[in-house]
Amino acid sequence: MSYDQENSLNDYRVLIVEDEALIAHDISETLRNFGFSVVGSVSTAEESIQAARDLKPDIVIMDIVLKGEMDGIAAAEKIRSEHDIPIIFLTTFTEDHFVERAASQIPYGYLLKPFRSKELGILIELTRQRHQHIQLLQRNNRMLANKLMKSKKRERLLEDISLVDDLTGAYNRRGFRQLARQQIDIARRSNRSMRICFFDCDYLKEINDSFGHREGDNALRAATGILKKTFRCSDIISRWGGDEFVVLMINAECDDILFIEERIARHINEYNDAAEHRYVVSMSCGIEKCEPNDTADIDELVTRADEKMCNNRMCNRI
Numbered sequence: 001m002s003y004d005q006e007n008s009l010n011d012y013r014v015l016i017v018e019d020e021a022l023i024a025h026d027i028s029e030t031l032r033n034f035g036f037s038v039v040g041s042v043s044t045a046e047e048s049i050q051a052a053r054d055l056k057p058d059i060v061i062m063d064i065v066l067k068g069e070m071d072g073i074a075a076a077e078k079i080r081s082e083h084d085i086p087i088i089f090l091t092t093f094t095e096d097h098f099v100e101r102a103a104s105q106i107p108y109g110y111l112l113k114p115f116r117s118k119e120l121g122i123l124i125e126l127t128r129q130r131h132q133h134i135q136l137l138q139r140n141n142r143m144l145a146n147k148l149m150k151s152k153k154r155e156r157l158l159e160d161i162s163l164v165d166d167l168t169g170a171y172n173r174r175g176f177r178q179l180a181r182q183q184i185d186i187a188r189r190s191n192r193s194m195r196i197c198f199f200d201c202d203y204l205k206e207i208n209d210s211f212g213h214r215e216g217d218n219a220l221r222a223a224t225g226i227l228k229k230t231f232r233c234s235d236i237i238s239r240w241g242g243d244e245f246v247v248l249m250i251n252a253e254c255d256d257i258l259f260i261e262e263r264i265a266r267h268i269n270e271y272n273d274a275a276e277h278r279y280v281v282s283m284s285c286g287i288e289k290c291e292p293n294d295t296a297d298i299d300e301l302v303t304r305a306d307e308k309m310c311n312n313r314m315c316n317r318i
Contacts, residue, residue, distance in 0.1 A: 015057035016041040017048040034121040045070035052079045064091040086131045165239040168224040176238035194290045195252040198305035201243040202282040284313040
């Protein structure tokens with residue numbers, strides 16, 4: 001680590017929200033050992049809201065289950081409404097209703113207890129870099145938007161600088177490339193593997209032809225919802241173009257490909273069973289593993305995942 005990097009970590013202010021004193025102490029010591037600055041440690045949701053106002057931390061590590069009337073998810077909602085502060089949830093719970101409520105607050109991570117010190121350090125460093133990158137992109141977007149306000153080409157140029165797909169709310173290809181390149185670089189330095197998943201919405205042309213493009217748009221939105229339900233909050237989900245989606249699984253070392261495909265298939269079936277329209281949503285999938293020593297760039301990895309998707313489609317569909 002360089003001198004500048006070490007100084008930047010010392011300046012990164014962390015607020016801990018944990019009602020078990022021993023765990024809070026261990027987290028605090030771990031963060032200090034990694035070089036982060038712990039500005040405070042509180043034990044209730046109400047205290048965390050006030051501490052965020054008073055201490056102005058750069059990141060909040062929030063236990064979900066806390067003593068008192070409010071839990072960590074409700075506290076995160078209040079903090080996010082007042083501040084642009086990344087939040088990482090800590091919990092022992094994996095039930096769907098906990099995960100869905102937590103996901104609604106768009107956290108930067110969801111770490112299960114017990115966790116290794118290195119996992120926490122890596123997650124905070126990823127959060128720090130990702131948040132700084134997003135802030136930079138947002139500032140650049142605002143500057144460019146202001147300059148283009150009176151331009152006749154405003155609408156087209158705003159689309160060019162956008163990072164999010166208007167139809168689905170997922171990242172667009174530009175946004176995916178910018179975030180994915182950074183995460184892959186970090187994974188290679190951390191000696192961690194990742195996975196690139198390529199999806200193609202089957203029968204979209206038939207849906208458009210038979211039921212209209214509005215239903216085709218609804219099918220793309222449904223596919224995005226299925227992917228968001230399938231993958232972690234920290235994974236990067238994008239609409240690559242047309243009926244194609246790409247997902248970068250950031251923490252994929254323990255995920256078996258068959259398990260991933262089964263999880264996708266289950267969520268697709270759950271959606272179709274509950275849907276009231278006259279067509280089914282179906283997706284073909286290809287998954288490519290990116291090892292730390294893999295020197296391929298993001299476009300090459302996506303191409304390899306696309307090829308696997310095409311091969312899989314020859315056999316069956318998810």
